[in-house]
Amino acid sequence: MNPMKTAEQKRTGTSERPGPDTDEILREIEAFIKKKFSGRDHHRNTRYYQANFAVDGPADMLITMSALIKVCIMALERAGNGGYSKLIPQPHITVQTALEFILQLAPFDEIKCLESILEVYRGTEETPGK
Numbered sequence: 001m002n003p004m005k006t007a008e009q010k011r012t013g014t015s016e017r018p019g020p021d022t023d024e025i026l027r028e029i030e031a032f033i034k035k036k037f038s039g040r041d042h043h044r045n046t047r048y049y050q051a052n053f054a055v056d057g058p059a060d061m062l063i064t065m066s067a068l069i070k071v072c073i074m075a076l077e078r079a080g081n082g083g084y085s086k087l088i089p090q091p092h093i094t095v096q097t098a099l100e101f102i103l104q105l106a107p108f109d110e111i112k113c114l115e116s117i118l119e120v121y122r123g124t125e126e127t128p129g130k
Helices: 007-010 021-035 058-080 093-106 109-128
Strands: 036-039 047-049
Touching: 007 021, 058 093, 058 109
Parallel strands: none
Antiparallel strands: 036 047
């Protein structure tokens, strides 16, 4: 490569350096989509974006869900009295969206696993000779 930029390169801001590898960028985008988007809602022709956040475990998840539900209850009480912001013209829809999100957080898989563990434990507890 020529260490000296040509007048044209200086004027246009280009260089002799090759541009980004388009195939590599497309691979990164595809990997991101596979990681973050899942499922499909055929009624709305959309895919779901998957977001992650850290909690200490199922108990922490339930505490977080409980706090969010309490906030929704307080918001509905306030909305019922007409005490809401002009920024939130339809508070019931906002609360509904929040409650739908909370429902998705419910640790159903963890509870099923716990029930299976308890079932096995109870079975060994009741078996004579063990």
